Amino acid sequence: MTLLALDLNPFSLMMEPxxxxxxxxxxxxxxxxxxxxxxxxxKPLIPYTxxxxxxxAAYDAAIDAEDFEDVADAYLLN
Known part of the structure; x- marks a missing residue:
């Protein structure tokens, strides 16, 4: 193979860093x-009020307060 062919061959390039x-x-x-x-x-593009x-914060608190284990158990039992 010529040097040009080696340069263009991605497999040979992977083997020779x-x-x-x-x-x-x-x-x-x-x-x-x-x-x-x-x-x-x-800064964020949209300023937060x-x-x-x-x-x-209220949404995050509601998610954190939710008991997902009970919801998952009820879902799996049905």
Missing amino acids: ELVLQTMERSTQLRGLRRHKLRPLD KEALAAR
Whole structure:
């Protein structure tokens, strides 16, 4: 096989990591990519109101208070 055929064969690239690095360094497509840093959002896109936060807390508390074992037992017994 020629060197070009080895470069294009994904199985040979998986077995030879140094060849992968060499191929990446020679790639004009990879060199042409724009590089920029992505940062996580500092703030949520939709600001939460006090009412929305209270409603979420109430919903979470209701879920936490629910006894899922009894519900599951009743479901499995029927």
